[in-house]
Structure formats: C-alpha cells, structure tokens
Amino acid sequence: MAVFSKRSVEQELPEKIVYFYCIFLLQVTGLLGIVITGDMFNLYVFLEIASLAGYALIAVGEDGAPFASLNYVIFGTIGACFYLLGVGYLYISTGSLNIADLAQVLPDLYQSKVVLVAFAFFMVGVSLKMALFPLHVWLPDAYTYAPSTVSALLAPLMTKVGAYVMIRVLYTVFKPHFAIELIPATTILAWMAAGAILFGAIMALAQIDLKRMLAYILVSEVGYIALGVGLANRSGLTGAILHILNDSFMMLALFLVVGAIMYRYGNREISQLRYLHRKMPFTMAAFVIAALSVIGIPPTCGFFSKWYLILGAIDANQWVFVAVLLISSLLNVILFFRVIEHAYLEPEEEHAEGAELAIANEEAPFSMLMPILIAAAGIMVFGVLSGKIISTVIQFAVPGYF
Amino acid sequence: METIESIRPLLAVLVTLIGALLIIFTGERHRNLREFWTLLASVLKFSIVISMVPLVLKGNVLEFTIITLTQGVSFQFRVDQFGLFFGVLASALWIATSVYSIGYVRGLNEHAQTRYFFNFAICLSATMGIAFAGNLLTLFMFYEILTVSTYPLVIHKETEDAIMGGRKYLAYTLIAGVVILFAMIYIYTLTGTLDFRPGGFLAGHGSPAALIFLFSALILGFGVKAALMPMHEWLPTAMVAPTPVSALLHAVAVVKAGVFGCLRIILYVFGPEVLHDLNLWLVLAYFASFTVIVSGMYALAQDNLKRRLAFSTINNLAIIVMGAALLTPSAITGSIFHMGSHGFMKITLFFVAGAIYVKTHKENISELDGIGRQMPLTMGAFAIGAMGVAGTPPICGFISKWYLAMGSLEAHKVYFLIVLLISALMDVAYFFPIIYNSFFKSPKEPVNPNFDEAPLRMVVPLVITAITSLILGVFPNAFFNFFNIASMAAAKILGGI
Numbered sequence: 040m041a042v043f044s045k046r047s048v049e050q051e052l053p054e055k056i057v058y059f060y061c062i063f064l065l066q067v068t069g070l071l072g073i074v075i076t077g078d079m080f081n082l083y084v085f086l087e088i089a090s091l092a093g094y095a096l097i098a099v100g101e102d103g104a105p106f107a108s109l110n111y112v113i114f115g116t117i118g119a120c121f122y123l124l125g126v127g128y129l130y131i132s133t134g135s136l137n138i139a140d141l142a143q144v145l146p147d148l149y150q151s152k153v154v155l156v157a158f159a160f161f162m163v164g165v166s167l168k169m170a171l172f173p174l175h176v177w178l179p180d181a182y183t184y185a186p187s188t189v190s191a192l193l194a195p196l197m198t199k200v201g202a203y204v205m206i207r208v209l210y211t212v213f214k215p216h217f218a219i220e221l222i223p224a225t226t227i228l229a230w231m232a233a234g235a236i237l238f239g240a241i242m243a244l245a246q247i248d249l250k251r252m253l254a255y256i257l258v259s260e261v262g263y264i265a266l267g268v269g270l271a272n273r274s275g276l277t278g279a280i281l282h283i284l285n286d287s288f289m290m291l292a293l294f295l296v297v298g299a300i301m302y303r304y305g306n307r308e309i310s311q312l313r314y315l316h317r318k319m320p321f322t323m324a325a326f327v328i329a330a331l332s333v334i335g336i337p338p339t340c341g342f343f344s345k346w347y348l349i350l351g352a353i354d355a356n357q358w359v360f361v362a363v364l365l366i367s368s369l370l371n372v373i374l375f376f377r378v379i380e381h382a383y384l385e386p387e388e389e390h391a392e393g394a395e396l397a398i399a400n401e402e403a404p405f406s407m408l409m410p411i412l413i414a415a416a417g418i419m420v421f422g423v424l425s426g427k428i429i430s431t432v433i434q435f436a437v438p439g440y441f
Numbered sequence: 442m443e444t445i446e447s448i449r450p451l452l453a454v455l456v457t458l459i460g461a462l463l464i465i466f467t468g469e470r471h472r473n474l475r476e477f478w479t480l481l482a483s484v485l486k487f488s489i490v491i492s493m494v495p496l497v498l499k500g501n502v503l504e505f506t507i508i509t510l511t512q513g514v515s516f517q518f519r520v521d522q523f524g525l526f527f528g529v530l531a532s533a534l535w536i537a538t539s540v541y542s543i544g545y546v547r548g549l550n551e552h553a554q555t556r557y558f559f560n561f562a563i564c565l566s567a568t569m570g571i572a573f574a575g576n577l578l579t580l581f582m583f584y585e586i587l588t589v590s591t592y593p594l595v596i597h598k599e600t601e602d603a604i605m606g607g608r609k610y611l612a613y614t615l616i617a618g619v620v621i622l623f624a625m626i627y628i629y630t631l632t633g634t635l636d637f638r639p640g641g642f643l644a645g646h647g648s649p650a651a652l653i654f655l656f657s658a659l660i661l662g663f664g665v666k667a668a669l670m671p672m673h674e675w676l677p678t679a680m681v682a683p684t685p686v687s688a689l690l691h692a693v694a695v696v697k698a699g700v701f702g703c704l705r706i707i708l709y710v711f712g713p714e715v716l717h718d719l720n721l722w723l724v725l726a727y728f729a730s731f732t733v734i735v736s737g738m739y740a741l742a743q744d745n746l747k748r749r750l751a752f753s754t755i756n757n758l759a760i761i762v763m764g765a766a767l768l769t770p771s772a773i774t775g776s777i778f779h780m781g782s783h784g785f786m787k788i789t790l791f792f793v794a795g796a797i798y799v800k801t802h803k804e805n806i807s808e809l810d811g812i813g814r815q816m817p818l819t820m821g822a823f824a825i826g827a828m829g830v831a832g833t834p835p836i837c838g839f840i841s842k843w844y845l846a847m848g849s850l851e852a853h854k855v856y857f858l859i860v861l862l863i864s865a866l867m868d869v870a871y872f873f874p875i876i877y878n879s880f881f882k883s884p885k886e887p888v889n890p891n892f893d894e895a896p897l898r899m900v901v902p903l904v905i906t907a908i909t910s911l912i913l914g915v916f917p918n919a920f921f922n923f924f925n926i927a928s929m930a931a932a933k934i935l936g937g938i
Binding site for chain 2: 331336337338342346349350353354361365368369372376380383423
C-alpha cells in the first residue's frame with residue numbers, strides 16, 4: 040500500500056505529501072490498536088484515532104471530497120458516540136472496562152435494562168462504522184472522492200475493523216447466548232445484512248463511475264460478513280471471518296486497479312475504459328481475478344467464503360438467505376462483465392481483419408503494479424489455502440458455543 | 442483393484458496451463474513459436490493421459506489429493522474408468538483441433554489470435570480437470586473455469602451477434618452454476634462428503650422429496666451445458682463462434698463436460714439403487730427422449746450448416762443422457778461409448794463446415810450444391826461422419842447405437858428403442874440431402890472443377906478424424922481402448938464395487 044501510494048500521491052496531492060504520510064501512519068496505528076486491545080475504552084480511543092485520521096485523509100481528495108468527508112465525520116462521530124455511550128453504560132453496571140472481565144461479569148446482568156440499552160447502542164454505533172445497510176450512506180461518497188490510495192487503504196480495512204468490533208461485542212463481551220437466544224439481535228442483523236447484499240449490488244449496477252461502483256460493492260461485501268455473523272452458527276461465523284480476510288484482498292486489488300487507471304488517465308468512467316487490456320494488460324488481468332473472486336468462482340478465495348456462508352445459511356434453515364447469496368453472485372456477474380466487456384473488446388469497425396492496433400503499452404509503473412499483482416496472487420493463493428487457514432486459525436476464533 | 446497415488450492427473454491439467462502462459466508471453470510476434478507451444482502441450486497432454494490407460498484398465502484408480510478444502514471434501518483428482526475415457530477423448534481430439542485451428546485462423550487472417558490460443562489452452566486444462574475430478578467440488582471448480590475460459594472464445598468475433606451470444610451463454614451457464622452450487626452444498630450437509638463412488642453415495646441419506654429436488658436441480662444445472670431441452674437455447678446461438686471453437690467446444694469439450702457431469706450425477710452420486718427406488722430413471726429417460734425427437738425436428742428446419750449440426754449435437758447428447766438413465770449394462774456402455782464416437786464424428790462434421798467456410802465463405806446448405814466435386818476429400822469425410830451419426834455400420838456410431846438399443850430392450854422399455862430408430866431416420870433425413878447435393882447436383886454458380894480443397898492444415902485433421910471414426914467402428918478398441926474402458930465403467934457402476 041505504501042509502495043503504491045508514492046506515485047499516486049505525488050500526482051494527486053502535490054502540496055500535501057508530508058501531511059499525507061503523517062496521517063496515513065496515524066491511521067494504520069489506530070487500526071492496529073483496535074484489534075490488539077483488550078479494553079473497551081481503549082478500543083474507543085483507537086477507533087477515534089483511526090476515524091479522525093480517516094476523515095482527514097478523505098478530505099484531501101478531489102472536488103466533493105471535503106463534503107463527503109464532512110458527511111463521514113457526522114455519521115462516524117455519531118457512531119463513535121453511540122459506542123462510547125455503550126461503554127459508559129457497561130461501566131456503570133459492572134465497574135469494569137476490560138473485555139475479558141466484562142465477559143465474566145455480564146451474564147448475571149443480562150436482564151438489566153441498562154445492559155440491554157448498552158448493547159443496542161453498541162450495535163447501532165458499530166453498524167454505522169461498518170457501513171452496514173441502512174447506515175451505510177456515508178460510504179459511497181467518501182470512498183469515491185477520496186484520493187486513490189486512501190480508498191485502497193480504507194476500503195479493505197476500515198469496514199472490516201468495524202466488523203471485528205461487532206464480532207467482539209456480540210460474541211466475546213456478550214456471550215453468544217445473549218445475542219441469539221435472549222434477544223433476537225442476530226436475526227435482525229442477518230436481515231439487515233441480506234438487505235445490504237442486495238442493495239449494494241443493485242446500486243452498483245446503476246453507477247457510471249468505476250470507483251463508485253466498487254464502493255457499493257463494498258457495502259454488499261460488508262453485508263456478507265454481517266450475514267455470516269448473524270447466522271449464528273459455526274459455518275456462518277467461519278465464513279464471515281474468512282470473508283474478512285478474503286474481502287480485504289479483493290477490495291485492495293480492485294481499488295488499487297482503479298488507482299492505477301486514475302494515475303494513467305485521470306478518468307474513471309466505465310464507458311471510457313476501451314482498449315485497457317492492451318494498455319494495461321497486467322492491471323486488467325488482476326482486475327479479472329478480483330472480479331472472479333467477488334462473483335465467487337473457484338479457486339479464488341471469494342468462492343470459499345461464499346461456500347461457508349451458504350453452508351451456514353442451510354444449517355440455519357434460512358433458505359431466503361441462501362437465495363440472497365446466490366442471486367447476489369449473479370448480480371455481481373453482470374456488474375463485472377459489463378466492465379470487462381468494455382475493457383477487453385474493441386469495436387469491430389476499428390480493426391481490420393488481422394491487424395493488431397498499434398496501441399502502446401501504458402502499463403502502470405512498477406511500484407504501482409507490484410502491489411496489484413501481489414493482491415491478485417493473494418486472492419488465488421488464499422483461495423486454495425482456505426482449508427489450511429480455517430483449520431489453523433479460524434477454527435480457534437469461533438467461540439466454543441457453536 | 443487398488444488406489445494408486447499418482448501425480449499424472451495433475452500433470453495433465455498443468456501441461457496446458459503452462460502452455461497457456463507460454464502462449465500469452467510469446468504473443469503475435471512469434472506466431473510459429475506460439476503455435477508450437479499449443480501443439481507441444483497437446484501432444485504431451487495426450488501422452489500423459491494415454492499412459493494412465495493400462496493401469497486403469499486393470500481396475501485401478503489413480504488418485505492425487507492437492508489440498509483439503511474443508512472437512513470431508515478435498516481438492517482431489519481421481520482417475521477412474523469413466524473419467525479416463527473422457528480425458529482420452531478430449532486430449533486426442535484436441536490435437537486434431539489445434540492443427541485445424543491454426544489452419545483456420547491463418548486461413549481467415551483472424552484477429553486476436555493469441556487470445557484465442559490462450560483461452561483454448563486454459564479451456565482444455567479445465568476439461569481435463571473435470572474429467573479427472575474425484576468429487577463434486579473439484580468438478581464444479583473446473584466446470585466454472587471452463588465457463589469463464591470459453592466465454593472469450595464464443596465472443597471472439599466481437600460483432601453484435603457474438604457479444605449477444607456470449608452474454609446468453611454466460612447467463613445460462615452461470616445461473617446453472619449457481620443451481621449446482623446450491624445442490625452441491627445441500628448434498629454436503631446431507632452426507633458430509635462429495636466424493637464420487639460408482640453406484641452413488643446418496644443411498645440412505647435424505648428424504649425422497651429432498652432427493653428428487655436435488656436430482657432435478659443437478660440435472661437442470663448440468664443439463665444446461667449438456668444442452669438438454671429446454672436449457673439448450675445457448676448452443677445454436679453460440680454458433681457465432683469461429684468453427685474450431687464450435688467444433689471442439691460445442692461438440693466435444695463444453696457439451697461433453699455437461700453430459701459427463703450429468704452422468705456423474707446419475708451414476709456416481711445418485712446411482713442405480715436410489716434412482717430405481719424413486720423411479721427417477723424413467724422420468725429422466727422420458728425427459729431426454731423429448732429432446733431427442735424435438736431437436737431432430739429442429740435440425741430438419743435449419744439451412745445454416747452449423748446450426749443444423751448444433752441441433753444434431755443436442756440430439757446426440759440427449760441420446761447419451763437417455764441411455765445412461767436406462768441404467769442397464771448395455772445402455773451405460775453404449776452411452777459412454779457414444780460420448781467418444783459422437784465426439785469423433787461430430788468434430789469431423791464441424792471441421793468440414795469450417796473448411797467450406799474458409800474456402801468459399803459459404804454457410805448455408807442450399808449453397809452447397811456440387812461442392813463435392815471441388816472438395817471431395819472434405820465432403821467424403823462429411824459423408825462418413827454423417828452416416829456414422831445416423832448409425833450406419835461400419836462407422837463407430839453404429840456400435841453405440843446398437844448397445845443403446847440393446848440397453849432399452851434390457852430395461853424392457855421398447856419406447857426408447859423406437860425413439861432411437863426415429864432419431865436415426867431423422868439423421869438420415871437431414872444429412873443425406875447435404876451429401877447428395879454436394880456430389881450429384883450441379884452447382885448454382887461456377888465452381889472450380891479441379892481439386893481445390895481448403896488449406897492442408899484443415900483438411901488433414903478432418904480426414905484423420907473421419908478415418909478414425911471408421912476404424913473405431915470396426916475395431917472399437919483401436920488406439921484408445923475406448924470400448925473396454927466404457928464397459929468396465931458400466932460394470933463397476935452396476936456392480937457397485
């Protein structure tokens with residue numbers, strides 16, 4: 040990512056290079072902090088660090104960026120405040136902020152209204168941060184207008200970290216038993232998620248700008264993860280966690296490709312993508328691999344997370360969700376093949392029989408290309424290694440309850 | 442009968458993948474080198490596959506696991522008799538098609554040749570993967586790869602029609618893919634495994650309603666590629682592809698993969714026991730017979746040569762499925778053998794269509810009067826292929842039809858015998874006029890009376906496949922041991938080892 044950013048930032052933000060990297064690092068720190076911490080309030084602190092850095096990074100983008108960032112600021116702050124309120128209520132009821140501690144103490148308090156309200160605040164707050172439908176409104180604008188690198192950095196990570204927080208709250212802080220049996224939180228979550236999946240895909244169909252299309256696909260992907268969480272069984276949660284990994288790579292690859300296209304041409308409309316397979320063959324190849332992964336074609340990694348999600352849905356006897364998952368794959372096909380058709384096919388009149396148009400190879404510079412190729416390779420490799428990943432890592436992440 | 446660990450199936454798949462990479466890096470500037478990779482890969486692949494024949498004939502199964510994907514399911518190759526049959530068929534025909542393709546694209550000075558050969562190579566890898574897949578998931582994986590790699594070949598010409606045809610193809614095959622995925626995962630929840638077993642592994646699992654639903658879903662899903670009606674519409678539309686694509690893919694690789702998938706479902710997932718219990722075999726056989734008759738009628742109505750051949754393909758594929766559904770030793774043997782014999786005969790016919798197009802730019806049957814005098818070798822090959830499809834001895838089609846007929850008698854259902862006979866009559870009705878017109882009628886426009894065939898690289902393969910069809914009719918085990926493999930597979934399935 041940092042490797043990729045050098046050229047892109049130089050072109051897009053000539054005056055602010057120093058500030059950019061400064062905030063960039065801050066962002067990464069924040070994100071790392073969130074996943075390492077074992078304390079609820081600490082998590083809030085890091086969440087805010089990451090978010091604030093994020094707001095700043097997005098705001099330096101093109102026209103429309105400051106406004107999009109403002110939108111994000113408002114939503115994000117509401118989300119963070121809700122989270123803080125949740126933390127506050129828990130602290131009042133239990134006197135502790137430590138996650139492990141809370142997990143032990145809370146079960147006795149599940150009947151308390153205060154705890155219930157805290158839970159509600161958490162869920163809403165985190166959903167806002169995660170851009171879970173219908174609280175996703177800030178995302179399309181924010182990620183479209185942000186500088187290319189920023190989108191490529193935030194898109195894979197910010198929302199996934201939000202998902203991580205959600206899983207922590209749902210299943211670690213509050214025992215799974217609470218969210219599944221005592222209150223139907225997971226059911227609501229699952230339905231929201233289904234809505235996200237379909238909404239994201241359908242809105243993406245309507246987009247002209249490639250990057251905006253990807254932003255909506257991200258909303259859809261967040262839906263997949265949330266669905267896995269909401270299904271509340273082993274396969275579903277495995278799928279969700281696996282998808283956190285897979286989606287990061289897919290989104291990374293996709294946004295990096297858009298970044299490269301931006302770098303070369305300054306134009307992102309889908310209809311302008313002619314001849315790209317000649318001009319940027321490797322970049323487009325990576326795009327195709329990422330597209331296949333989003334659609335869910337083996338052996339890319341996207342197939343395997345979908346496998347587990349569908350398995351989870353069948354285990355839970357939720358046939359509607361199975362249908363949603365399958366239909367979304369088909370919607371994704373339409374989405375991506377539209378782009379691929381434009382990029383790979385040439386209008387018939389413009390090439391004589393047998394002639395190869397003399398279009399120069401204007402591939403992205405190596406420092407940009409390398410990360411793209413690594414991401415694409417990662418998609419394939421993680422796909423094949425899914426079994427290993429699950430048995431060595433994810434298996435232990437899924438709480439024993441399931 | 443033992444299970445041998447062997448890396449050969451993996452190698453067979455990898456050969457063309459590596460070839461594909463070499464092709465795309467060699468590119469247009471070094472055409473001859475690029476063509477060399479294609480040919481080298483095809484010959485290597487064929488030799489690897491053939492090397493497995495002696496082992497499999499002794500009743501062994503070659504296995505190779507790459508990685509475990511999830512509990513009870515791994516990414517695994519298992520070469521059994523049926524899989525090897527398909528593998529041998531596809532790799533043998535690919536050699537012929539490679540040579541033919543080179544002649545075709547050069548003869549027409551086609552654009553985007555590198556892309557063409559690249560996708561061709563990947564497509565063959567995928568076909569090998571399908572043939573040697575040891576379980577439903579591996580098969581599905583390669584099945585989807587096949588769809589994705591054949592799409593650029595279908596839209597190769599990039600005309601309005603081609604792009605529309607490609608979209609239709611994708612729509613049909615990817616929706617089918619989703620249906621298969623769902624059914625596959627459901628089966629996994631029922632049984633915890635997806636490994637193919639001769640005689641099926643679903644016995645005793647799941648309620649009858651669930652089984653019937655799953656069977657229908659899977660047959661519908663695989664039936665798209667197998668062009669069973671009413672899922673067949675993509676095939677005639679896909680004839681916009683260049684002829685070698687139609688020849689190999691739609692006479693051999695893609696559609697045979699569909700039929701292969703159907704047969705795997707019928708014989709290795711569900712199996713005779715379950716299908717007899719639920720009477721699904723009869724339902725499927727009737728369903729397929731409908732396609733047999735109706736496609737024959739469609740074929741009679743077509744003037745475009747390739748479209749007529751497309752409907753004939755649909756006809757024969759349905760015969761294969763129908764035969765397998767009958768679940769008797771002769772029927773299954775005949776069905777599997779027909780996969781092979783039809784492959785050789787049909788590819789000859791498509792090759793001829795392409796040769797005619799390259800030489801004369803004619804596509805319609807009504808234009809073909811007298812062309813036999815100009816291109817006797819080509820039309821002679823056509824005659825052999827066509828009469829073989831109709832089931833005339835001594836061409837190989839006769840053997841498969843004979844066994845299928847015996848099979849329907851073994852199943853005590855004369856109806857299917859009648860269906861077979863009617864389809865044979867229809868075959869004669871729509872092929873014979875072509876042959877007759879080309880040799881005995883005078884051409885409408887002046888035709889070169891001298892011997893003026895299509896380029897050699899096209900004529901040689903089609904003559905070879907025609908002669909092979911002839912030889913296989915007399916010695917069904919020539920070269921590839923087709924017949925033995927087929928009957929062994931049938932015995933295994935019904936004996937349920």
